[in-house]
Amino acid sequence: MIRFEHVTRRYEPDGRPALDDVTVEFNRGDFVFLIGASGSGKSTLLRMILREGLPQRGKVTVAGQNLGLMLERRVPDYRRSIGMVFQDFRLLPDKTVFDNVAFAMRVIGARRTQIRERVTEVLERVGLEDLARRYPHEISGGEQQRAAIARAIVNEPAIVLADEPTGNLDPRASDEVMKILRWINASGTTVIMATHDRVIVDRMRRRVVQLHDGALVRDDERGTYDPPRGSQAWTVLRERESSGALRVQDPRAHDLGEQGDGGATAPGPEAPTADAARAAGRDVPVAAEAVEHAARAQGSASAEEGPTAEHSAPDGTAADTASPQSLAEPVRVRWPEHLRPQQHGPDVPEPVGGFDGSEMPNLARDGYTEPEGEGADPERLRDALRQAVSSHVQMSAGPDGVAEHPHESWFTHAAPGLVDRPGSAATPAAPGSAKARGDEIEDERLRTQSGDDEPPVHDPDLPLTRGQGPRRRAPVPASPAEAEAPADRDDGGLARPLPAVTAATPAEPGAADVPEVLEDLAEPDRESESSDAPQPEPQPEPPPEQVRELDSEAESEHSSARSAPLEAEEGEPPILDDRPPRPVDVDGEEVEDLTEGAPTQVHPGAPDSVDPDSVDPDSPDQDSAGESAASGRSASSSVETVDADSVEAGEASPQVPRPRSSASQSTYADTRRTAEQLGVTGERRSFWRRLRRRR
Numbered sequence: 267m268i269r270f271e272h273v274t275r276r277y278e279p280d281g282r283p284a285l286d287d288v289t290v291e292f293n294r295g296d297f298v299f300l301i302g303a304s305g306s307g308k309s310t311l312l313r314m315i316l317r318e319g320l321p322q323r324g325k326v327t328v329a330g331q332n333l334g335l336m337l338e339r340r341v342p343d344y345r346r347s348i349g350m351v352f353q354d355f356r357l358l359p360d361k362t363v364f365d366n367v368a369f370a371m372r373v374i375g376a377r378r379t380q381i382r383e384r385v386t387e388v389l390e391r392v393g394l395e396d397l398a399r400r401y402p403h404e405i406s407g408g409e410q411q412r413a414a415i416a417r418a419i420v421n422e423p424a425i426v427l428a429d430e431p432t433g434n435l436d437p438r439a440s441d442e443v444m445k446i447l448r449w450i451n452a453s454g455t456t457v458i459m460a461t462h463d464r465v466i467v468d469r470m471r472r473r474v475v476q477l478h479d480g481a482l483v484r485d486d487e488r489g490t491y492d493p494p495r496g497s498q499a500w501t502v503l504r505e506r507e508s509s510g511a512l513r514v515q516d517p518r519a520h521d522l523g524e525q526g527d528g529g530a531t532a533p534g535p536e537a538p539t540a541d542a543a544r545a546a547g548r549d550v551p552v553a554a555e556a557v558e559h560a561a562r563a564q565g566s567a568s569a570e571e572g573p574t575a576e577h578s579a580p581d582g583t584a585a586d587t588a589s590p591q592s593l594a595e596p597v598r599v600r601w602p603e604h605l606r607p608q609q610h611g612p613d614v615p616e617p618v619g620g621f622d623g624s625e626m627p628n629l630a631r632d633g634y635t636e637p638e639g640e641g642a643d644p645e646r647l648r649d650a651l652r653q654a655v656s657s658h659v660q661m662s663a664g665p666d667g668v669a670e671h672p673h674e675s676w677f678t679h680a681a682p683g684l685v686d687r688p689g690s691a692a693t694p695a696a697p698g699s700a701k702a703r704g705d706e707i708e709d710e711r712l713r714t715q716s717g718d719d720e721p722p723v724h725d726p727d728l729p730l731t732r733g734q735g736p737r738r739r740a741p742v743p744a745s746p747a748e749a750e751a752p753a754d755r756d757d758g759g760l761a762r763p764l765p766a767v768t769a770a771t772p773a774e775p776g777a778a779d780v781p782e783v784l785e786d787l788a789e790p791d792r793e794s795e796s797s798d799a800p801q802p803e804p805q806p807e808p809p810p811e812q813v814r815e816l817d818s819e820a821e822s823e824h825s826s827a828r829s830a831p832l833e834a835e836e837g838e839p840p841i842l843d844d845r846p847p848r849p850v851d852v853d854g855e856e857v858e859d860l861t862e863g864a865p866t867q868v869h870p871g872a873p874d875s876v877d878p879d880s881v882d883p884d885s886p887d888q889d890s891a892g893e894s895a896a897s898g899r900s901a902s903s904s905v906e907t908v909d910a911d912s913v914e915a916g917e918a919s920p921q922v923p924r925p926r927s928s929a930s931q932s933t934y935a936d937t938r939r940t941a942e943q944l945g946v947t948g949e950r951r952s953f954w955r956r957l958r959r960r961r
């Protein structure tokens with residue numbers, strides 16, 4: 267069903283390949299764990315299945331379709347036939363749980379009744395029926411992930427790709443997520459899950475595909491997290507692995523490792539040994555040294571017993587019997603009572619240790635006091651929480667002061683939504699790091715791939731439509747500083763001008779308006795027509811006056827397109843009429859306003875606060891601020907423009923809709939990416955198609 271043939275993918279021309287000559291096949295109904303150290307290429311592989319990036323060499327085929335030959339305009343439909351789940355959930359923050367799930371159905375043009383039935387059913391299936399009206403920041407991480415899974419499966423995709431779906435979850439929430447993924451797989455869906463969670467992999471005993479430095483080193487039918495000692499993969503990994511750092515593991519993995527797995531498996535490839543490093547003439551990694559120290563200190567059996575048939579390496583040298591990760595791990599995560607898993611499988615030990623109150627973050631100590639009378643100041647609270655987390659981390663760290671997974675502390679759970687989760691877009695990569703550069707390149711690629719002729723699909727700083735967000739009593743700036751001088755804030759490279767109509771897409775005769783399901787792609791290589799297909803005729807450029815006129819139409823229509831996420835076809839009312847915009851389904855019917863009865867309060871930390879500039883202070887009905895602001899006509903009032911000097915200095919573009927707060931910057935990025943991965947680029951194309959037809 268999914269086939270990689272000698273696939274090599276580099277992000278930079280001279281860089282190390284993220285995937286290196288990978289050949290692997292995933293069959294319909296498979297449940298596959300994709301494992302490997304950080305940076306080994308797991309996400310890259312998943313993204314290639316989603317057709318985010320093409321190989322420089324080799325080919326990726328899904329249901330007989332060579333993705334390299336797929337027409338760009340087919341990509342959105344294709345992506346809609348795949349469910350994607352991320353470590354950081356990527357729910358749209360301004361939509362309720364119900365609407366987040368419904369969103370995936372709306373983009374494929376499902377009917378309102380169909381949406382209501384199916385979403386309700388799926389939410390029940392993942393145990394979220396009671397939380398349907400909540401917003402993402404009002405539910406726990408585990409619940410958010412279940413909502414994200416519900417969204418991924420609501421259209422019954424043939425494939426579900428999950429990129430570390432349990433990476434941010436506590437053990438109990440992880441178990442719930444895995445139960446759901448198992449159920450999805452049992453119903454015939456192919457599930458490919460990238461993970462670092464040893465416990466889950468060892469417990470489920472499903473197919474394990476392992477990458478190392480971009481190369482496929484193992485494909486075991488019913489594998490464990492570590493390759494069996496003495497196996498070919500074990501040898502390969504041992505040879506290849508002579509440097510590197512320990513990878514953060516699920517805390518349960520440490521417990522498991524420490525209680526002993528009997529040495530039945532080799533040290534993971536992510537666990538370098540000091541010997542191996544010395545043998546290779548390299549510096550001994552700090553982590554490996556720590557392993558040695560710990561082993562010596564504990565009088566490790568492996569050091570004293572010498573090699574045995576079971577424990578010896580294939581070359582006859584003594585092998586470590588204890589998991590180096592468990593010994594070298596500098597941080598012991600202690601789960602508070604209420605977060606401990608209630609039920610354990612036979613092979614999952616209870617997390618050890620109690621929760622020591624002295625480790626608790628202390629806001630007062632870090633200088634935070636609640637402002638009197640007005641409630642929490644979100645910005646200050648956020649800073650204080652960060653500070654407290656950092657102190658907490660230092661206190662939790664081992665003797666060497668290194669804390670590897672502070673996010674797994676109770677604190678993230680205690681303050682969900684207020685603390686940036688590692689791996690989320692809110693936690694930027696270190697400046698200048700390869701990851702940061704990569705992110706920039708990837709962002710740029712996404713921008714150019716989606717085409718400069720296409721406006722961003724959703725800007726959280728533009729007004730919300732009915733049904734997209736909670737009613738608000740009054741606009742609340744995300745921070746005092748933001749309310750005063752947002753203009754020179756870094757826009758994260760996301761902002762760009764609304765497009766000129768002259769740059770409209772080329773004609774796409776016969777563009778498919780009806781979404782295709784994966785099965786439709788089963789006809790092998792039918793997109794190979796791409797090279798032979800008749801090229802669209804170039805559109806003549808309109809005269810300048812018409813361009814200006816069309817530009818303003820484009821802007822208005824862009825706003826309308828936001829409010830009507832579906833492409834209504836024949837018989838739909840004209841876009842630029844005077845009706846207040848309301849979300850409609852493909853039949854032109856209004857979509858149910860699910861915000862009725864939704865909470866009216868703006869919560870601190872909620873990233874989607876209504877832009878104060880977009881609200882008329884004289885408006886008699888402040889309650890409807892969000893709705894009135896939702897009008898396409900008012901969109902421009904919420905768009906900050908950038909002065910010409912900064913443009914010349916290369917800092918920004920003119921007339922750029924600019925995210926207003928750091929929170930909205932991250933949600934903007936998340937939203938855009940999520941929407942693209944749900945195939946929403948098709949909506950934007952349809953918008954331009956309609957515009958072209960009007961000309």
Ligand SMILES: Nc1ncnc2c1ncn2[C@@H]1O[C@H](COP(=O)(O)OP(=O)(O)OP(=O)(O)O)[C@@H](O)[C@H]1O
Nearest residue numbers: 277284303304305306307308309310704705707708
């Ligand atoms: N957008 C990008 N631009 C440049 N390099 C990238 C980009 N994305 C990933 N890489 C690089 O490609 C390699 C593989 O990265 P990838 O994210 O696929 O690894 P991974 O196994 O998923 O890691 P993790 O477990 O940390 O998520 C890494 O060296 C990474 O730095």
